[in-house]
Amino acid sequence: xxxxxxxxxxxxxxxxxxxxxxxxxxxxxxxxxxxxxxxxxxxxxxxxxxxxxxxxxxxxxxxxxxxxxxxxxxxxxxxxxxxxxxxxxxxxxxxxxxxxxxxxxxxxxxxxxxxxxxxxxxxxxxxxxxxxxxxxxxxxxxxxxxxxxxxxxxxxxxxxxxxxxxxxxxxxxxxxxxxxxxxxxxxxxxxxxxxxxxxxxxxxxxxxxxxxxxxxxxxxxxxxxxxxxxxxxxxxxxxxxxxxxxxxxxxxxxxxxxxxxxxxxxxxxxxxxxxxxxxxxxxxxxxxxxxxxxxxxxxxxxxxxxxxxxxxxxxxxxxxxxxxxxxxxxxxxxxxxxxxxxxxxxxxxxxxxxxxxxxxxxxxxxxxxxxxxxxxxxxxxxxxxxxxxxxx
Amino acid sequence: xxxxxxxxxxxxxxxxxxxxxxxxxxxxxxxxxxxxxxxxxxxxxxxxxxxxxxxxxxxxxxxxxxxxxxxxxxxxxxxxxxxxxxxxxxxxxxxxxxxxxxxxxxxxxxxxxxxxxxxxxxxxxxxxxxxxxxxxxxxxxxxxxxxxxxxxxxxxxxxxxxxxxxxxxxxxxxxxxxxxxxxxxxxxxxxxxxxxxxxxxxxxxxxxxxxxxxxxxxxxxxxxxxxxxxxxxxxxxxxxxxxxxxxxxxxxxxxxxxxxxxxxxxxxxxxxxxxxxxxxxxxxxxxxxxxxxxxxxxxxxxxxxxxxxxxxxxxxxxxxxxxxxxxxxxx
Numbered sequence: 001x002x003x004x005x006x007x008x009x010x011x012x013x014x015x016x017x018x019x020x021x022x023x024x025x026x027x028x029x030x031x032x033x034x035x036x037x038x039x040x041x042x043x044x045x046x047x048x049x050x051x052x053x054x055x056x057x058x059x060x061x062x063x064x065x066x067x068x069x070x071x072x073x074x075x076x077x078x079x080x081x082x083x084x085x086x087x088x089x090x091x092x093x094x095x096x097x098x099x100x101x102x103x104x105x106x107x108x109x110x111x112x113x114x115x116x117x118x119x120x121x122x123x124x125x126x127x128x129x130x131x132x133x134x135x136x137x138x139x140x141x142x143x144x145x146x147x148x149x150x151x152x153x154x155x156x157x158x159x160x161x162x163x164x165x166x167x168x169x170x171x172x173x174x175x176x177x178x179x180x181x182x183x184x185x186x187x188x189x190x191x192x193x194x195x196x197x198x199x200x201x202x203x204x205x206x207x208x209x210x211x212x213x214x215x216x217x218x219x220x221x222x223x224x225x226x227x228x229x230x231x232x233x234x235x236x237x238x239x240x241x242x243x244x245x246x247x248x249x250x251x252x253x254x255x256x257x258x259x260x261x262x263x264x265x266x267x268x269x270x271x272x273x274x275x276x277x278x279x280x281x282x283x284x285x286x287x288x289x290x291x292x293x294x295x296x297x298x299x300x301x302x303x304x305x306x307x308x309x310x311x312x313x314x315x316x317x318x319x320x321x322x323x324x325x326x327x328x329x330x331x332x333x334x335x336x337x338x339x340x341x342x343x344x345x346x347x348x349x350x351x352x353x354x355x356x357x358x359x360x361x362x363x364x365x366x367x368x369x370x371x372x373x374x375x376x377x378x379x380x381x382x383x384x385x386x387x388x389x390x391x392x
Numbered sequence: 393x394x395x396x397x398x399x400x401x402x403x404x405x406x407x408x409x410x411x412x413x414x415x416x417x418x419x420x421x422x423x424x425x426x427x428x429x430x431x432x433x434x435x436x437x438x439x440x441x442x443x444x445x446x447x448x449x450x451x452x453x454x455x456x457x458x459x460x461x462x463x464x465x466x467x468x469x470x471x472x473x474x475x476x477x478x479x480x481x482x483x484x485x486x487x488x489x490x491x492x493x494x495x496x497x498x499x500x501x502x503x504x505x506x507x508x509x510x511x512x513x514x515x516x517x518x519x520x521x522x523x524x525x526x527x528x529x530x531x532x533x534x535x536x537x538x539x540x541x542x543x544x545x546x547x548x549x550x551x552x553x554x555x556x557x558x559x560x561x562x563x564x565x566x567x568x569x570x571x572x573x574x575x576x577x578x579x580x581x582x583x584x585x586x587x588x589x590x591x592x593x594x595x596x597x598x599x600x601x602x603x604x605x606x607x608x609x610x611x612x613x614x615x616x617x618x619x620x621x622x623x624x625x626x627x628x629x630x631x632x633x634x635x636x637x638x639x640x641x642x643x644x645x646x647x648x649x650x651x652x653x654x655x656x657x658x659x660x661x662x663x664x665x666x667x668x669x670x671x672x673x674x675x676x677x678x679x680x681x682x683x684x685x686x687x688x689x690x691x692x693x694x695x696x697x698x699x700x701x702x703x704x705x706x707x708x709x710x711x712x713x714x715x716x717x718x719x720x721x722x723x
Contacts (some may be wrong), residue, residue, distance in 0.1 A: 123651075123681060123682040123683060124678050124680070145718065
């Protein structure tokens, strides 16, 4: 085995030694015990003997160098041997700052620090239990002697909750809806404009035009279809309500494409009727029906939901009087439609029972101000009160 | 435990029987120490052995622990299996170089060419009114040194089986016996048995709290467990039996089961055995713990001679009961 030549420690407190001279050159044969090098301490120059028979090789320190005690400065090789590959520094362990930490010093991994909740103290087991069972620790009162939350407190909360808390993993449509509505609600400054409108004429128009469409297109004309057509016509007069906020400014949208919110098994999708102001009422009905069928069947195509510039959400069929809707950016507004119900209203100074619908417009205040919204609603209310005029 | 246990021995008698059996079995087993032969030690544990085995195998030594411990190490290296008797555990301070630098390291430094199959028997424990120099429990000193095994039996059954295993072990093994336990009686089977070194024993099963206790503190813990049972707390008493090697698994699993743990040892709590055992439990069972691990050991003072003061320095059934009740109680 190759024998290392190390800088010797000649005194107890010695940390380094100065190599004064090599007595042999690299490649020389040496015999164990014969002088190999001279080392200077602060007291004397000392001759160091060769530790083995062989050939001096791999000399790494030259005369004049100051070298840490214990460091290998050369090797003595027997025939056929080569110096070992570069080894870890042979400095004393105490000073081996660069060396890898010794793994044996740690007997077990330090437990990961559990996420802290402010306030009361929580036992490690209670914290783990709460996490495993979906218990919110912030809702618990600790029963420990100093108010600590203990496992028994979590167990009591689990028992109080009855069946184990179920966490439903939402489908992709629901997750998308959650993300979009959160983003809209938290970044779009919403305000709302509300109008109660007499829907008697709207009902009448549906009654008048419905049978022909039914006959010719095999589809029933709905209030939503009529509203799509009327909203599109009102929007043509109010381009601001059909616009979008962009980082560069307010973008006017050329087309008037009306999204219709449709409830499906897993959330809501807004299918789009393009150029709704320019197509026949029957075409709107057919498109609306086809889009709805595809959406409920989970067969919505990308084009079905792309390009809306305004959305209508109608909960009238659920007997909702009125509600507010969340805008779908980059659209600037959405119309929430309640049910058409008979209400007592003044007509010509006298109480009368009339079918009334409450329309609520949600507006992005970056694009639409109160006056814009109010003027649009004025025209829309007029259209609902006199659909035939607007459908000309 | 074997079936036939129709007899009881005292702790001291179990030690004497273990030694006698091993001396009959193996002629290399010899005893060295102060007053071990004619006197049979001040505790009379070895009484009668010199009559059976003669003064050449039960050797009275001068009062020089460093000297006769060194003789024991050398005798072990050269073929005997000595049992060195250190009358009071307080005197191990005099044997430290022989044990920590010689006995513990010879096997390693000789590349396995030498071994030291030696047993040191010594004592620990306070409350004997023996004052500060004869009442300490210094076993942690040896636990700190790689190469030494440390045994802390708590019952006549355990001390016999473990001492016999220690004598047959090829490594230096130190057996600590609480001098207050020599008269403790317990079942010991007549037939041959040994107990593996490094295996803990659950002395009492329980559900609510784990009490890890060593040596005579096991008896204290069992007493506290009875008191706790009366107030509806089910305590599990775990006896590591050997401090090194240490059966970490049994300690950790018990703490995982009960969620609470107390560690009791008669050595000084500061930097002591309890610190190591508590650390093992916390590292292994952290996410299963409902309370901090409590440590109970000797007060950090010289053991007083005054009986009332002495009794206040070490854990008692009452103090263990109080700590356990506090850990299990609610506001």
